[in-house]
Amino acid sequence: MKYIIVTGGVMSGLGKGITTASIGRLLKNRGYTVTAVKIDPYLNIDAGTMNPAQHGEVYVLADGGEVDLDLGNYERFLDISLTSDHNITTGKVYRDVIDKERKGEYLGATVQIIPHITNRIKEGIETAAHRPLEGGRVADICLVEVGGTVGDIESMPFLEAIRQMRGEYPKGDLILVHVTLVPSDTMGDHKTKPTQHSVKALRELGLQPDIIVGRSDIIMSPSTKKKISTFTDVPAKAVISAITAPDIYQVPMEMEKEGMPEVLTSLLNLGNREPDNSWYNLIGNECTSRVTVAIVSKYGIEDVYISIKESLKHAGLSLGTEVGIKWLDAESFTCDELADVDGILVPGGFGHRGIEGKIRAIEYARTQGKPYLGLCLGFQLAVIEYARHMAGISDATSEEMGPGSHVIAILPEQEDVEDLGGTMRLGDCEVLLKKGTRIYELYGSETIVERHRHRYEVNPEFIEQLEDAGLVFSGTCGRRMESCELKDGAFFMATQFHPEFKSTPTRPSPPYVGFVRACREMKGQQTE
Numbered sequence: 001m002k003y004i005i006v007t008g009g010v011m012s013g014l015g016k017g018i019t020t021a022s023i024g025r026l027l028k029n030r031g032y033t034v035t036a037v038k039i040d041p042y043l044n045i046d047a048g049t050m051n052p053a054q055h056g057e058v059y060v061l062a063d064g065g066e067v068d069l070d071l072g073n074y075e076r077f078l079d080i081s082l083t084s085d086h087n088i089t090t091g092k093v094y095r096d097v098i099d100k101e102r103k104g105e106y107l108g109a110t111v112q113i114i115p116h117i118t119n120r121i122k123e124g125i126e127t128a129a130h131r132p133l134e135g136g137r138v139a140d141i142c143l144v145e146v147g148g149t150v151g152d153i154e155s156m157p158f159l160e161a162i163r164q165m166r167g168e169y170p171k172g173d174l175i176l177v178h179v180t181l182v183p184s185d186t187m188g189d190h191k192t193k194p195t196q197h198s199v200k201a202l203r204e205l206g207l208q209p210d211i212i213v214g215r216s217d218i219i220m221s222p223s224t225k226k227k228i229s230t231f232t233d234v235p236a237k238a239v240i241s242a243i244t245a246p247d248i249y250q251v252p253m254e255m256e257k258e259g260m261p262e263v264l265t266s267l268l269n270l271g272n273r274e275p276d277n278s279w280y281n282l283i284g285n286e287c288t289s290r291v292t293v294a295i296v297s298k299y300g301i302e303d304v305y306i307s308i309k310e311s312l313k314h315a316g317l318s319l320g321t322e323v324g325i326k327w328l329d330a331e332s333f334t335c336d337e338l339a340d341v342d343g344i345l346v347p348g349g350f351g352h353r354g355i356e357g358k359i360r361a362i363e364y365a366r367t368q369g370k371p372y373l374g375l376c377l378g379f380q381l382a383v384i385e386y387a388r389h390m391a392g393i394s395d396a397t398s399e400e401m402g403p404g405s406h407v408i409a410i411l412p413e414q415e416d417v418e419d420l421g422g423t424m425r426l427g428d429c430e431v432l433l434k435k436g437t438r439i440y441e442l443y444g445s446e447t448i449v450e451r452h453r454h455r456y457e458v459n460p461e462f463i464e465q466l467e468d469a470g471l472v473f474s475g476t477c478g479r480r481m482e483s484c485e486l487k488d489g490a491f492f493m494a495t496q497f498h499p500e501f502k503s504t505p506t507r508p509s510p511p512y513v514g515f516v517r518a519c520r521e522m523k524g525q526q527t528e
Contacts, residue, residue, distance in 0.1 A: 001126075007209075
């Protein structure tokens, strides 16, 4: 097993996750099997209870792990399925060490950061690295992204663990990539001082980078790379310029041009095989049409909906269609703003805010014949909207929202749940699709597996009444309704599951493909 450790300096938000995923893509294109680990220094056990407006999307893994959005990028770039073990947090590490101490497993020793915490970190990395991927194969290379910024107190135990690992592995089996900021002034001259200080801080912890990835808006000149090389003892050829790309899937291609694969394979004592360019060819497909989708949301931060944005992009790539997004605030938008879009999407979410606005958008889609895709809460609200206006249940609502006819009720197993973290219905579940329905046609299979994250369901007491009124529940998991659609008219589909969590550029999500195709057809009708 070989390891590539990715750290960051100067400031957060430089793109360590995309850098890590892109490095993995470069190696995968050369036939190497790659896995990835994300280290998050926060004290939370996982990302499940974090405010998405502050932290971004909570990504859900197949085993139900609620994790940082970077793991979503890993899965999309690398076409792999990760587990909860691939996300290591300070909370997990300290919980495990304290649990062992309480059980007496340390035989009375004084429990300390070194060696107990650092040993647990190393054990977590190695366990995740050796976990077999789909098909049973263990990866050749494990990427490890250390979250936070060098110098943060929270990151210190993890960087110390990495320092120890570096001494324990033979030369060529573990390398360090440091992502840093290389800003430029109004004259276009790059400033290397932030990078110098960042590498100095890393060295003070006993870590010397093998590769520096310099984030900037314009490509670094050879003289800038030489200057960084002089002050950091990193060869100039290993100083990689990473400019801001218009699309994240272009980052591996930019790194390819910079010679990153040659540097990686040389440092890791690997053969620099001829790359398979099929992934690049897919990403570079020319779009011959364009549609605009309205996403009606209550969060003003696009990072909350990264998987949805990427899934629309994946569907568009498969159809040669560019998908533009019009963001609408669920609390303040007007229906006039929906008139010029080609489709409407209502994503998942929690809480009361913006609910009535989302229902208004769903009613507009249904009555005006606009293609509609609802996800999780967007599924539940589609049921509520139909119950109110088509099934004669005027006070239809969700148990989450307050008094009324609860056509959406809490899952029975959730009624007595007190802890919020990790207690929802999470991860993969097998869904049975009804033949002859639109969703069955999209998947081309009677049985599918998709990921979930919810506490509420369609109330079984109202299912017959809703079906009699014309709503089609086209997917089920036991007694639970998993998808709904309309028999006739424009594309109108909603899923309790989150299909965006399994979408990749090479395997676009069927509901998204159907939705974007319907949007394109709608635009064609409007143009004629």
